[in-house]
Amino acid sequence: xxxxxxxxxxxxxxxxxxxxxxxxxxxxxxxxxxxxxxxxxxxxxxxxxxxxxxxxxxxxxxxxxxxxxxxxxxxxxxxxxxxxxxxxxxxxxxxxxxxxxxxxxxxxxxxxxxxxxxxxxxxxxxxxxxxxxxxxxxxxxxxxxxxxxxxxxxxxxxxxxxxxxxxxxxxxxx
Numbered sequence: 001x002x003x004x005x006x007x008x009x010x011x012x013x014x015x016x017x018x019x020x021x022x023x024x025x026x027x028x029x030x031x032x033x034x035x036x037x038x039x040x041x042x043x044x045x046x047x048x049x050x051x052x053x054x055x056x057x058x059x060x061x062x063x064x065x066x067x068x069x070x071x072x073x074x075x076x077x078x079x080x081x082x083x084x085x086x087x088x089x090x091x092x093x094x095x096x097x098x099x100x101x102x103x104x105x106x107x108x109x110x111x112x113x114x115x116x117x118x119x120x121x122x123x124x125x126x127x128x129x130x131x132x133x134x135x136x137x138x139x140x141x142x143x144x145x146x147x148x149x150x151x152x153x154x155x156x157x158x159x160x161x162x163x164x165x166x167x168x169x170x171x172x173x174x
Contacts, residue, residue, distance in 0.1 A: 001143075
């Protein structure tokens with residue numbers, strides 16, 4: 001969270017655009033490097049005992065799913081010219097001439113900041129060509145935090161998140 005707050009503060013202080021993208025079926029993008037087998041799902045049995053299937057892609061619930069996805073995404077970002085931050089591996093930076101792009105990753109959500117609208121748009125197109133992405137446009141809500149940007153600064157609020165938790169616990173008065 002401290003990297004996220006710093007990321008937002010720097011982008012706001014510099015007047016950069018903040019956008020958000022989401023990855024569809026995030027873990028299905030990760031390629032398994034090791035051999036992983038699973039029992040055949042119900043309905044796929046062919047009457048023979050002991051049959052299993054070998055997974056080529058990661059699935060939700062696999063211990064290595066997050067690592068596989070992150071490895072694939074990081075590889076695509078590096079191919080595009082990004083570099084990892086040494087202090088937080090979920091933060092990537094692209095610097096070419098006067099163009100600055102920064103990406104902060106949280107599993108299937110990406111916050112992208114840039115000082116150049118055309119470069120931001122081209123990068124979002126690149127990501128969409130690599131993965132099945134949903135462009136959520138200007139950053140408004142991320143990790144339970146509502147984000148409102150203005151010329152005066154940035155406003156972060158967890159009101160909706162707090163209400164969702166209260167409602168889930170059945171404590172919301174009606």
